[in-house]
Amino acid sequence: MTFREATVDDLPQIVRLLADDPLGATRETLAEEIPEAYFAAFTAIEKDPNNHLVVADVAGTVAGTLQLTYIPGLTYTGGERAQIEGVRVAADERGRGLGQTMITWAIDQARARGCRVVQLTTDRQRPDAIRFYQKIGFRPSHMGMKYHLQ
Numbered sequence: 001m002t003f004r005e006a007t008v009d010d011l012p013q014i015v016r017l018l019a020d021d022p023l024g025a026t027r028e029t030l031a032e033e034i035p036e037a038y039f040a041a042f043t044a045i046e047k048d049p050n051n052h053l054v055v056a057d058v059a060g061t062v063a064g065t066l067q068l069t070y071i072p073g074l075t076y077t078g079g080e081r082a083q084i085e086g087v088r089v090a091a092d093e094r095g096r097g098l099g100q101t102m103i104t105w106a107i108d109q110a111r112a113r114g115c116r117v118v119q120l121t122t123d124r125q126r127p128d129a130i131r132f133y134q135k136i137g138f139r140p141s142h143m144g145m146k147y148h149l150q
Helices: 008-019 022-027 036-047 098-113 127-136
Strands: 002-005 051-058 061-071 081-089 117-120
Touching: 008 022, 008 036, 008 051, 008 061, 008 081, 036 051, 051 098, 061 098, 081 098, 098 117, 098 127
Parallel strands: 081 117
Antiparallel strands: 002 051, 051 061, 061 081
16 A cells, blocks of 8 residues: 555545545545536635545545645644545445554655644544544543534
8 A cells, every 4th residue: 555645647546445435435525527516626725725535445445535634823832733634445345454553644745744733623423433533532621613504
């Protein structure tokens, strides 16, 4: 397994991963042709030096993905934080340690960059994910809130 920056050719596999759970199925669009909005988002991520769309490549197949975003801020004495988003592991790879390896890799990237905090959110409807993140060492410390615009 290797971690690498995603390419536009990976986009169909990434979108399938994002849609492959009950919550993702309600908010992602699976179609024969990938909707243009995904390409626009990919381009924006690719151009932003503080954003990294990463894939876990196993034998030439995208087996997992995550987005790692670095956020400058004044809190923590001007310390940067890393935000992990969109973590997905292919169904046939789950339970083999890939998710933990991906999160550990992301934490190591943040540490090497000098970040003070690594944060992520997960939906309360994902109790397995919550247990997974807590097992790694993440602690629920804040109440997240969202305001959906669409």
